Amino acid sequence: MVFAYNFNDMSSSKISSLQIPKRLLMGPGPSIVADSILEKMSKAPVGHLDPYFLSLMDEIKVMLREVFQTTNEFTFPISGTGSAGMEFCLVNLVEPQDTILVGINGLFGRRIADLALKLGAHVHTLEVGWGEAIEAEQLEQALKKVKPNLVALVHAETSTGICNPLEELAPIISKSGALFILDTVTSLGGCPVFIDRWSVDATFSATQKCIGAPPGLSPVSFSPKAMEKVAQRKTKIPSWYFDCSLLYGYWGSERSYHHTAPINNNYGLHEALRLILEEGLQKRWERHKNAHLQLKKALSELGLEFFTPENRRLWQLNAVRVPQDKDEAFLRKKLLDQYGIEIGPGLGPLKGKIWRIGLMAEGANQENVAKLLESLKQVLKS
Amino acid sequence: MVFAYNFNDMSSSKISSLQIPKRLLMGPGPSIVADSILEKMSKAPVGHLDPYFLSLMDEIKVMLREVFQTTNEFTFPISGTGSAGMEFCLVNLVEPQDTILVGINGLFGRRIADLALKLGAHVHTLEVGWGEAIEAEQLEQALKKVKPNLVALVHAETSTGICNPLEELAPIISKSGALFILDTVTSLGGCPVFIDRWSVDATFSATQKCIGAPPGLSPVSFSPKAMEKVAQRKTKIPSWYFDCSLLYGYWGSERSYHHTAPINNNYGLHEALRLILEEGLQKRWERHKNAHLQLKKALSELGLEFFTPENRRLWQLNAVRVPQDKDEAFLRKKLLDQYGIEIGPGLGPLKGKIWRIGLMAEGANQENVAKLLESLKQVLKS
Structure with missing residues (x-):
């Protein structure tokens, strides 16, 4: 069978199979999947x-x-x-x-x-x-x-x-x-x-x-x-x-x-x-709260402050002030490139001013908080 | 931490992990995935x-x-x-x-x-x-x-x-x-x-x-x-x-x-x-056409007729008349239950009157047509 059409052959023949990188998702979502x-x-x-x-x-x-x-x-x-x-x-x-x-x-x-x-x-x-x-x-x-x-x-x-x-x-x-x-x-x-x-x-x-x-x-x-x-x-x-x-x-x-x-x-x-x-709603909420409290402790070790008032603060999404003398996008990129950790930037009026650290679902655990603490510590030195 | 709420514990605790059955998808879609x-x-x-x-x-x-x-x-x-x-x-x-x-x-x-x-x-x-x-x-x-x-x-x-x-x-x-x-x-x-x-x-x-x-x-x-x-x-x-x-x-x-x-x-x-x-559009279309021609041959072996006129017939979705004395839903269910093959029913005015056999994407090949032929042959005997 022959088709008489002229094909539009584009540059897509160069596209190769996906080699998907591993990330530790600690941004505003998507979160880590079990x-x-x-x-x-x-x-x-x-x-x-x-x-x-x-x-x-x-x-x-x-x-x-x-x-x-x-x-x-x-x-x-x-x-x-x-x-x-x-x-x-x-x-x-x-x-x-x-x-x-x-x-x-x-x-x-x-x-x-x-x-x-x-x-x-x-x-x-x-x-x-x-x-x-x-x-x-x-x-x-x-x-x-x-x-x-x-x-x-x-x-x-x-x-x-x-x-x-x-x-x-x-x-x-x-x-x-x-x-x-x-x-x-x-x-x-x-x-x-x-x-x-x-x-x-x-x-x-x-x-x-x-x-x-x-x-x-x-x-x-x-x-x-x-x-x-x-x-x-x-x-x-x-x-x-x-x-x-x-x-x-x-x-x-x-x-x-x-x-x-x-x-x-x-x-x-x-x-x-x-x-x-299987985990139970109540236990799951507690796990999210505990990861948040652990993060709170870690941030204070790093001298970082929450953007949000304590009585209205989410456990799963932590808005943190970027130190005034730091370029947040540069540091965030470094965290992704060198440590494979994704955190989120501020949006709209908060662009450049906050990071958004997600502790959601599978990702809400102390091990991840510890990894983030260690990596942020290194990144903040630069 | 204690929550004071009364939980609405429903019957969902009985739900177990999915054991997904294998199907040979030869209906109107979804089609077989590589x-x-x-x-x-x-x-x-x-x-x-x-x-x-x-x-x-x-x-x-x-x-x-x-x-x-x-x-x-x-x-x-x-x-x-x-x-x-x-x-x-x-x-x-x-x-x-x-x-x-x-x-x-x-x-x-x-x-x-x-x-x-x-x-x-x-x-x-x-x-x-x-x-x-x-x-x-x-x-x-x-x-x-x-x-x-x-x-x-x-x-x-x-x-x-x-x-x-x-x-x-x-x-x-x-x-x-x-x-x-x-x-x-x-x-x-x-x-x-x-x-x-x-x-x-x-x-x-x-x-x-x-x-x-x-x-x-x-x-x-x-x-x-x-x-x-x-x-x-x-x-x-x-x-x-x-x-x-x-x-x-x-x-x-x-x-x-x-x-x-x-x-x-x-x-x-x-x-x-x-x-x-990678396959090439032209080759892929030809593959769909060839699978369709193979199906045409198989259907005539079974004495089944197309619903559609030959000059306006799709390759990938084949509408076939159900034999007048047969209960299409019963036979289709048998095909699914006994042979794991899904074909589609007629919709609207065609309900009970046609089957829709898909030969799409990965599924458009002679091996699948042969499997369908063999299974349909058995099922039509009942």
């Missing part, structure tokens, strides 16, 4: 409607509910990264006539507001400084003023290392009657998250932070109240990929074909959730 | 802004351009499955004031029309029967009548096994001046696809068909004319995850953080593209 998770991901895929895959989906749903601490039936992973989960929550729940209050104390709150604006909603923001938490009194005042029918908050602000105090904020939102959307991308699996206890109506997370699987899926959960909001929509959902009723045709009992789920990523997520529940 | 691709996917991830990952992204872009046969700068994988690629194309290019003509001869044309309706566009359809192709004359007449500024077609209709004759249709669309969106989900890598030669302005594919990697990414490409359409938009793009300017901040030279790319899926895609170009 070997057994990678092993599951390397298995040949079965079909997306294979009875075996359907039962695996059921198990993922059961385990996700426990990790989210929710009884929401509508709990499953979106086939995309954490931002896809954000988009899933907003395109289904936000309409042009809605008024949404978004708490912003970093990059990820801003994103929610940006998308709500794109969807045509009336967007109000409660903004505090990068490195500050949103406090109960501020939220109460904003709610009084704005009277939103939706409120969106970020639990763990990955861009600043701040943990917004959900135990205090959640009851205030619940009292207001507004629908509550919570970003649990960096919190889930690394510190207490209680979707039902906090009356969260919609939440999205990601696999590559404290869940400890590679990026590619975004666990989400909708409460019955959220489903009711979708049922009452006045406008069409401007999405097919994220349309919750279509998605639930596949992930629910109907099993109707919607899209081809990323099979291998779901293998990885299944194993990651299994490892979390 | 061992070297699975091996790359099992490597520990590096960070999404690691210099190594950035150079890997560049290599993927170069290889994708060659596989798509395009010089479009804006060519990269979307972090989602094929349907995410469809959504990417439409949310960026379709506005409420647009008039779009969608060719429909199966499930996947219908999907494009459904999403365009959700986006508020004026949607016209050119519908022919499931199992028929869209022919040049029909398209010419529809274009004359509707005068759309956008046209969308499916190249390889996975639901029916039909190959729309792009060599004849593409010049007609080009002459009309309309922006041309083409679904290459099942065609790319399995039969001739020429994005530039056909003046396609936007295309989306998927990794789990003839590219031969697991599902999870959707290669896309936008022409300069498509980019111009985005620049001229009168309304906001109702998406953050799929916003092409934000995405290209990450995949372009700027390298600004947008979302965390699914690292391991990109490892797999890199290897899959490398294998395609």
Whole structure:
């Protein structure tokens, strides 16, 4: 058989097989992945409607509910990264006539507001400084003023290392009657998250932070109240990929074909959730806290200071001030090139000013903290 | 440390580690994945802004351009499955004031029309029967009548096994001046696809068909004319995850953080593209054609008939009539349970009437056809 076409032969023939370097991932994510998770991901895929895959989906749903601490039936992973989960929550729940209050104390709150604006909603923001938490009194005042029918908050602000105090904020939102959307991308699996206890109506997370699987899926959960909001929509959902009723045709009992789920990523997520529940949520949170305390000790040995106030500090994502006389990008590159350790830079207004040190999932242990301490010690001398 | 909360301990403690069965995937996708691709996917991830990952992204872009046969700068994988690629194309290019003509001869044309309706566009359809192709004359007449500024077609209709004759249709669309969106989900890598030669302005594919990697990414490409359409938009793009300017901040030279790319899926895609170009596009297409011809011979041995007319038949997805006296679901289940072979059922109006036999990527070979023949022979006896 002969093809008459002129082929566009590009320079790609020079491209050789990947030789992937080993890194110790101690940045804002992706985090270190356990070997057994990678092993599951390397298995040949079965079909997306294979009875075996359907039962695996059921198990993922059961385990996700426990990790989210929710009884929401509508709990499953979106086939995309954490931002896809954000988009899933907003395109289904936000309409042009809605008024949404978004708490912003970093990059990820801003994103929610940006998308709500794109969807045509009336967007109000409660903004505090990068490195500050949103406090109960501020939220109460904003709610009084704005009277939103939706409120969106970020639990763990990955861009600043701040943990917004959900135990205090959640009851205030619940009292207001507004629908509550919570970003649990960096919190889930690394510190207490209680979707039902906090009356969260919609939440999205990601696999590559404290869940400890590679990026590619975004666990989400909708409460019955959220489903009711979708049922009452006045406008069409401007999405097919994220349309919750279509998605639930596949992930629910109907099993109707919607899209081809990323099979291998779901293998990885299944194993990651299994490892979390085998360890136990409480023990896992304690492990994250202990690694954080160990890091705190190590940083003080090095004379480095936290950027975040102690009472609102995340365990899994540690924002640390770069010494004033140091070039952070140069030192960070050296850490990567010479020691294979990745830590994260500051974003936006914090660029050049902070490092973000992640102690997430498999990576939250004292051995890694010790390695980082030793390497940072050398690097800081230069 | 003690947590005061009551834990919601569900039944998930009974869930054990995955024991994934082996399947010979001969359905509509996912297709069989080469061992070297699975091996790359099992490597520990590096960070999404690691210099190594950035150079890997560049290599993927170069290889994708060659596989798509395009010089479009804006060519990269979307972090989602094929349907995410469809959504990417439409949310960026379709506005409420647009008039779009969608060719429909199966499930996947219908999907494009459904999403365009959700986006508020004026949607016209050119519908022919499931199992028929869209022919040049029909398209010419529809274009004359509707005068759309956008046209969308499916190249390889996975639901029916039909190959729309792009060599004849593409010049007609080009002459009309309309922006041309083409679904290459099942065609790319399995039969001739020429994005530039056909003046396609936007295309989306998927990794789990003839590219031969697991599902999870959707290669896309936008022409300069498509980019111009985005620049001229009168309304906001109702998406953050799929916003092409934000995405290209990450995949372009700027390298600004947008979302965390699914690292391991990109490892797999890199290897899959490398294998395609190592084999050569032309040889790969011939391999798919030869496997198809072998299947044709095998089916006639079994007394089975194609559903599709010979001149519009796909090589990679073979729609075959189920013998009238047979229960297709029962036989298909037997094939899976007893021989580990997956073939696909009919969808929509073809449910119970056809089987869809995929010969895609790694799976397009004579050995698999022989295995299927032997197993089908046994199964049909029952």
